[in-house]
Amino acid sequence: MKAVYNEAANLARQNREFVLATVVNTKGSTPQKPGASLLVRADGSTVGTLGGGCVEGDIWFAAKEALREHTGPVFKDYYLNEDIAARDGLVCGGSMFFYIEPFENSAEVSSLSDEIEQAFEGGNSLAIATVVHPAAKNGLDANARIVVHDDGTTVGTLGTPEADTIATETAKAVIPMGKSEHVVTAEGDEIFVTGFTSPATLVLVGGGHVNLQVAKIAQMLGFRIFVTDDRPEFANRERFPMAEETSVAPYNKGLDTFHITKNTAIVIGSRGHHFDDLATELAVRTPATYVGLLGSKRKTIMIYEALLKRGITSERLKQVHSPVGLDLGGRNPEEIAVSIMAEIIAFRHNRPGGSMTIEAEQIDRLVAKLATNSPKSAI
Numbered sequence: 252m253k254a255v256y257n258e259a260a261n262l263a264r265q266n267r268e269f270v271l272a273t274v275v276n277t278k279g280s281t282p283q284k285p286g287a288s289l290l291v292r293a294d295g296s297t298v299g300t301l302g303g304g305c306v307e308g309d310i311w312f313a314a315k316e317a318l319r320e321h322t323g324p325v326f327k328d329y330y331l332n333e334d335i336a337a338r339d340g341l342v343c344g345g346s347m348f349f350y351i352e353p354f355e356n357s358a359e360v361s362s363l364s365d366e367i368e369q370a371f372e373g374g375n376s377l378a379i380a381t382v383v384h385p386a387a388k389n390g391l392d393a394n395a396r397i398v399v400h401d402d403g404t405t406v407g408t409l410g411t412p413e414a415d416t417i418a419t420e421t422a423k424a425v426i427p428m429g430k431s432e433h434v435v436t437a438e439g440d441e442i443f444v445t446g447f448t449s450p451a452t453l454v455l456v457g458g459g460h461v462n463l464q465v466a467k468i469a470q471m472l473g474f475r476i477f478v479t480d481d482r483p484e485f486a487n488r489e490r491f492p493m494a495e496e497t498s499v500a501p502y503n504k505g506l507d508t509f510h511i512t513k514n515t516a517i518v519i520g521s522r523g524h525h526f527d528d529l530a531t532e533l534a535v536r537t538p539a540t541y542v543g544l545l546g547s548k549r550k551t552i553m554i555y556e557a558l559l560k561r562g563i564t565s566e567r568l569k570q571v572h573s574p575v576g577l578d579l580g581g582r583n584p585e586e587i588a589v590s591i592m593a594e595i596i597a598f599r600h601n602r603p604g605g606s607m608t609i610e611a612e613q614i615d616r617l618v619a620k621l622a623t624n625s626p627k628s629a630i
Contacts, residue, residue, distance in 0.1 A: 279345030479505030
């Protein structure tokens with residue numbers, strides 16, 4: 252998403268035409284989820300993806316037509332039937348809903364595009380709520396837009412106080428992690444809200460063997476990575492070449508070096524119990540929504556007891572993930588790192604992190620169904 256909106260800002264500064272096609276809602280199994288975007292330039296070249304295949308090809312064509320015919324925004328649904336699935340290797344049975352918005356005089360949104368670009372770079376976060384599909388009767392105006400900043404201030408309106416309230420409350424939920432949300436008013440107006448913030452950030456407190464492997468996996472997942480340790484040999488760019496920044500500092504001050512937001516995950520694995528104690532206290536006093544602590548349950552309980560005595564609330568401690576990671580059974584640093592990053596991903600998507608395997612009962616029902624429907628043998 253960052254690359255798409257960075258290019259939109261670049262084109263807007265030059266007042267060049269482009270179209271932004273965004274997945275605003277899905278039902279069933281689909282190759283992309285809400286928030287996925289495709290930018291189509293006037294020459295037909297693109298940035299981003301909607302999942303590939305004929306779905307993306309058809310939306311690309313619709314985007315080009317919107318520029319050629321000088322039409323306004325288009326709301327388009329797309330059903331992934333079995334023919335499409337067979338042709339493109341996609342799963343069938345789902346529906347995708349797209350909002351195709353042409354920008355012919357893109358300079359008009361240059362300021363907003365700059366705000367989005369700055370948010371990706373760690374500036375002030377914001378959300379944009381847009382009416383993508385008005386109700387059939389007496390609905391809101393199509394393309395009405397309200398911008399909600401992370402300090403609660405707003406610019407624009409969707410047309411009614413009720414709709415603005417829905418957009419503002421939804422914005423508060425999507426801004427921290429840069430998520431997207433499709434909401435429907437009581438009257439049936441469909442609104443799409445997208446949050447823009449700095450990319451997911453991972454701060455590693457302690458540069459030991461486990462956190463080194465965590466950093467390698469986080470890099471593949473697109474996280475910004477920062478590392479702090481009180482030992483120079485464990486916090487340096489040679490050991491952590493994937494890190495944007497490393498800091499050599501005491502564990503009770505190491506996090507002060509970095510800009511920590513709600514979109515930050517902190518994993519603590521220092522060189523000893525006493526240092527984990529200091530680092531955890533500092534971490535829970537930050538806005539970071541994910542704080543993970545390496546170690547046993549016994550060590551965790553000891554640290555929690557100390558922190559409660561220092562005034563950290565039980566509510567905040569209940570938000571800490573310790574022992575950190577999903578229960579995958581791994582023991583070596585690489586396996587532990589996989590469990591940690593798996594838990595962080597599950598947390599970011601508000602999922603429990605359990606298995607997705609089809610239940611045995613469902614297979615038994617299929618077997619029974621086939622047995623019931625199979626033709627009887629001739630006598």
